[in-house]
Amino acid sequence: MPADDERDQLRLELVRGFSANVPHNRALGMIIEDIRSQEAVFRLPYDAKLVGNPDTGVIHGGAITALLDGCSGAAVFAALDDLVPIATLDLRIDYLRPAEVGKEVVARATCYKMTRNVAFTRAVAYHDDPDDPIAHSVGTFMVSTKTGSSLK
Amino acid sequence: MTAPPPLPVPLIDRLAEAKRAGDYQAFMDAIPYARFLGLSGGKIGDELITTMRYGDQLIGNPALPALHGGTLGALLESAAIFELLWRAETIVLPKTITVTIDYLRSGAAVDTHARGIVTRHGRRVTNVRMEAWQADRATPVATAHAIFLVMRS
Structure with missing residues (x-):
């Protein structure tokens, strides 16, 4: 139905605008590539300030953590009917191989299950091929924290 | 005539030098991402x-404001790595295999502290627990555990 589609588009645009304006996302240089229903794709261009090992130039695992956390949160927002506050409960990241020097990292996150209180996400970080990931993550998020104190 | 740029000092040598001098900060400052996050460190008592x-x-949420979860994750992972490097007798840069972060409360817009505690030091892998806190250490903002590969590759 067109009305629903329009409402969906507006909601997804709000998520995109919100994610793009998160100060730490901006500081890292994150680019919001795509926001669609229950899914988000972020890009993190290679930058000297992200380097964790100055001998090799490989970026720090923490930068990938921030990318996966931000992208997973956006996937949760993209799965919500109403944009209520959310908070990360936990995030597990498996580092599968080192990131390559000079290449941007892409994150693709899916909110694969939404319940009244909790959303469940999985995500991969990769260079060119999502089937050859650098890192894989699963996360849980508290939904609608407006009555609680641990907003995020 | 301008002097050629100094040869970069390998991280392992910087670490050895920092250990000799007892200057933890000098080593941290060699890591660009640690500088970007504003990390500093040192021994407080035995810790x-x-x-x-x-x-x-x-900041992750300007409305509250609250720290971005990724910054807390990065701080916790860094605290664990620094703990391993500082305590280890043989110097091998640990590789993170997996890290799990529990976010317990929102991080306020103030300084955050963290430490890592080695729970098992194996020949190939090391298990570390981490905690991060702000004003009150008894109420951590986040805890984590991680497994690192510590063998020479």
């Missing part, structure tokens, strides 16, 4: 504490 100095670039 190695890593501190993330508050800066506006760390």
Whole structure:
């Protein structure tokens, strides 16, 4: 139905605008590539300030953590009917191989299950091929924290 | 005539030098991402504490405001790595295999401290627990555990 589609588009645009304006996302240089229903794709261009090992130039695992956390949160927002506050409960990241020097990292996150209180996400970080990931993550998020104190 | 740029000092040598001098900060400053996050550190009593100095670039939710979860994850992982490097007798840069972060409360716009505690030091892998806190250490903002590969590759 067109009305629903329009409402969906507006909601997804709000998520995109919100994610793009998160100060730490901006500081890292994150680019919001795509926001669609229950899914988000972020890009993190290679930058000297992200380097964790100055001998090799490989970026720090923490930068990938921030990318996966931000992208997973956006996937949760993209799965919500109403944009209520959310908070990360936990995030597990498996580092599968080192990131390559000079290449941007892409994150693709899916909110694969939404319940009244909790959303469940999985995500991969990769260079060119999502089937050859650098890192894989699963996360849980508290939904609608407006009555609680641990907003995020 | 301009002098050629100094040869970069390998991280392992910087670490050895920092250990000799007891200057933890000198080693941290060699890591660009640690500088970006505003990490500093040193021994407080017997503990190695890593501190993330508050800066506006760390914010994830400007409305509260609250720190970005990624910054807390990065701080916790860094605290664990620094703990391993500082305590280890043989110097091998640990590789993170997996890290799990529990976010317990929102991080306020103030300095955050963290430390890592080695729970098992194996020949190939090491298990570390981490905690991060702000004003009150008894109420951590986040805890984590991680497994690192510590063998020479």
